[in-house]
Amino acid sequence: MSQSAGEVYLCVSQKKIVSTMKERPLIFITNDDGIQAKGLKELAEVMRLFGDVVVVAPEMAMSGMSNAISVDKPLRAAKVEEEDGYVAYKCSGTPVDCVKLGFNHLVDRLPDFVISGINHGANSSISVVYSGTMGAAIEGCLHGVPSIGFSLCDYSPDADFSKAKMWVARVFQSVVEQGLPPFVCLNVNIPKGSIEGIQVCRQTAGKWVEELEKRTDPHQREYYWLAGYFKNFEPDKEGTDMHALDNQFVSVVPVNVDMTCQETFEQMKTWKF
Amino acid sequence: MSQSAGEVYLCVSQKKIVSTMKERPLIFITNDDGIQAKGLKELAEVMRLFGDVVVVAPEMAMSGMSNAISVDKPLRAAKVEEEDGYVAYKCSGTPVDCVKLGFNHLVDRLPDFVISGINHGANSSISVVYSGTMGAAIEGCLHGVPSIGFSLCDYSPDADFSKAKMWVARVFQSVVEQGLPPFVCLNVNIPKGSIEGIQVCRQTAGKWVEELEKRTDPHQREYYWLAGYFKNFEPDKEGTDMHALDNQFVSVVPVNVDMTCQETFEQMKTWKF
Numbered sequence: 046m047s048q049s050a051g052e053v054y055l056c057v058s059q060k061k062i063v064s065t066m067k068e069r070p071l072i073f074i075t076n077d078d079g080i081q082a083k084g085l086k087e088l089a090e091v092m093r094l095f096g097d098v099v100v101v102a103p104e105m106a107m108s109g110m111s112n113a114i115s116v117d118k119p120l121r122a123a124k125v126e127e128e129d130g131y132v133a134y135k136c137s138g139t140p141v142d143c144v145k146l147g148f149n150h151l152v153d154r155l156p157d158f159v160i161s162g163i164n165h166g167a168n169s170s171i172s173v174v175y176s177g178t179m180g181a182a183i184e185g186c187l188h189g190v191p192s193i194g195f196s197l198c199d200y201s202p203d204a205d206f207s208k209a210k211m212w213v214a215r216v217f218q219s220v221v222e223q224g225l226p227p228f229v230c231l232n233v234n235i236p237k238g239s240i241e242g243i244q245v246c247r248q249t250a251g252k253w254v255e256e257l258e259k260r261t262d263p264h265q266r267e268y269y270w271l272a273g274y275f276k277n278f279e280p281d282k283e284g285t286d287m288h289a290l291d292n293q294f295v296s297v298v299p300v301n302v303d304m305t306c307q308e309t310f311e312q313m314k315t316w317k318f
Numbered sequence: 319m320s321q322s323a324g325e326v327y328l329c330v331s332q333k334k335i336v337s338t339m340k341e342r343p344l345i346f347i348t349n350d351d352g353i354q355a356k357g358l359k360e361l362a363e364v365m366r367l368f369g370d371v372v373v374v375a376p377e378m379a380m381s382g383m384s385n386a387i388s389v390d391k392p393l394r395a396a397k398v399e400e401e402d403g404y405v406a407y408k409c410s411g412t413p414v415d416c417v418k419l420g421f422n423h424l425v426d427r428l429p430d431f432v433i434s435g436i437n438h439g440a441n442s443s444i445s446v447v448y449s450g451t452m453g454a455a456i457e458g459c460l461h462g463v464p465s466i467g468f469s470l471c472d473y474s475p476d477a478d479f480s481k482a483k484m485w486v487a488r489v490f491q492s493v494v495e496q497g498l499p500p501f502v503c504l505n506v507n508i509p510k511g512s513i514e515g516i517q518v519c520r521q522t523a524g525k526w527v528e529e530l531e532k533r534t535d536p537h538q539r540e541y542y543w544l545a546g547y548f549k550n551f552e553p554d555k556e557g558t559d560m561h562a563l564d565n566q567f568v569s570v571v572p573v574n575v576d577m578t579c580q581e582t583f584e585q586m587k588t589w590k591f
Contacts, residue, residue, distance in 0.1 A: 106390065108389045108390070109386060109387040109388070109389040110384075110386045111383075111384040111385035111386045111387075111414075111453065112384035112385070112447045112448050113382060113383045113384045113386040113412075113448070114382040114384075114448050114544060115382070115544060116381045116382040116544055117379065117381070119533075119535075119541040119542060119543055120530065120541060120542040120543075120544075121539075121540075121541055121542075122540075122542070139386075141384075141448075142544075145526075145529045145530055145544070146530050146542055148529075149528065149529055149530045149542075150530060150532060150542065171460055171575070173577055174385045174456060174460075174575065174577070175385050175386070175387050175414075180384065183447060187444055187447075187525050188525060189525075215591045216591060218591075219589050219590070219591050223586075223589055225582075226579070226581070226582055226585075228523065229579045229582045243591045245583060245586040245587055245589065246583075247576070247578040247580075247583055248576050248577060248578045250501065250576070252460050252461060252462075253418075255422065256418045256421075256422055257393065257418055257419050257422045257423060259423060260392070262392075266394075267394075267395075268392040268393060268394055269392060269393040269394075269395070269419055269422075269423065270392055270393075271387060271388060271389055271393075271415075271418070297586070298577075298578055298583075299578065299579040299582035299583050299586060300577045300578070300579065301574075301577055301578065301579035301582075302444070302447065302577075303520070303521050303523065304446055304447070304521060304571075304573045304574055304575075304577065305520040305521045305571055305572065305573070305574065306499070306502045306572040306573065306574035307520075308499070309498075309499055309502045309572035309574075310518060310519075310520055310571075310572050312499075313496075313518040313570070313572060314518055316492050316496055316518065317492070318488045318489060318491075318492050318516045
């Protein structure tokens with residue numbers, strides 16, 4: 046059976062990982078599109094080459110759930126699949142709930158990595174703050190575990206992840222080799238179609254506009270749907286994640302979970318309240 | 319009728335605000351405890367001294383909703399109160415939905431400020447990432463509006479906000495006078511009980527541990543409740559928000575909505591993927 050370039054690369058990567066770590070790593074996987082999502086299955090397939098995999102993913106789609114946690118309702122979890130070196134659970138909560146529940150009750154040791162995704166749709170620029178995919182990665186990071194969120198710029202439920210998977214493996218391998226600083230995780234977005242390479246980026250400045258569409262229901266009552274479009278405040282600016290993606294590069298943004306603005310912190314010391 | 323020190327201060331503050339701004343500011347208020355919460359009413363009372371107030375708050379409690387947005391379901395809004403210079407709406411969505419819906423459909427111009435809270439309970443340290451109160455403030459900030467989230471370190475529904483209100487006014491007034499940089503909002507926590515003063519702080523490093531309590535329901539099925547306690551990684555560290563609060567100081571953390579970790583960004587430029 047012949048192998049694609051991606052498959053050969055994955056084999057080489059696997060060898061490197063195994064030689065880097067003392068034992069087979071425990072890789073915790075989740076997402077926000079839910080346990081049935083294609084992107085999750087594709088991610089698990091890649092990660093099983095590198096280590097033992099535990100999946101704890103929402104039983105329902107949880108897009109846009111950010112770092113939300115279930116404060117007022119009980120959570121349920123159920124095992125849905127188990128094979129040698131692989132176990133998958135569905136959980137009734139948010140992506141962050143999945144990480145918390147998984148870490149506290151479903152794994153017997155702290156995972157070596159949290160990998161979230163592969164999201165169906167981009168999480169570049171400020172979408173990092175709304176994204177459940179990144180919410181889960183941030184949660185892993187808060188637990189001191191190197192964490193990465195992966196997103197493919199294709200919202201289709203049957204999106205083609207074949208090219209993306211090789212880049213997932215490459216980024217993962219780099220994190221294994223280089224490590225990540227405490228309180229920093231990665232937001233990785235992968236363009237749809239051909240891929241020119243990879244760029245370390247910063248979060249693009251921008252915002253969503255005309256975000257809610259007003260409609261009238263059959264009972265003549267108004268309601269609103271989230272819609273709108275993204276306005277990039279710095280189009281064509283090199284070094285931003287959206288510029289990388291626009292030019293068919295994978296974007297990698299290091300995300301700081303310490304949200305303190307150091308510069309403003311210094312300036313505010315002179316404030317008289 | 320005699321006035322308390324707080325009331326006198328508020329009168330002076332109001333005069334300063336009015337002299338600083340050309341017209342009466344439009345102040346947008348929301349929270350995550352819901353439209354009925356005492357903290358919201360107390361906040362509105364303070365803010366009405368300084369400007370025209372529009373409240374758009376969740377109809378239900380939305381604690382822990384972070385920056386979550388309602389992607390898959392329609393939103394509703396209804397006016398619940400109106401007086402001269404004051405209007406309040408309840409909204410079926412999250413705190414961030416309230417800001418988006420309000421900005422897009424319920425106000426006739428971009429508000430001058432977004433003020434979120436006063437939350438019943440602390441949002442210090444990493445709680446900033448889970449907090450719906452701060453989710454709303456971050457959303458205001460993403461729209462380019464100076465935004466502040468206020469929280470009182472008292473979870474009680476009938477918490478005493480009387481001392482807190484004076485500090486809300488003082489912080490608000492300072493923001494009016496000094497402004498805030500783009501993409502930076504404030505996370506302000508107010509201790510319960512006596513208040514020694516105010517400190518500009520950074521986000522304390524820490525995490526929640528033993529977060530989910532396992533229980534068995536009447537049908538012998540397992541379920542989990544969010545619980546646990548906070549572990550401070552740097553107790554007694556001056557300059558952190560939790561240290562300030564532990565010593566009865568109001569903590570003010572400038573929060574950066576550009577989550578790029580600049581230091582890691584520079585380091586990662588040498589990575590070979």
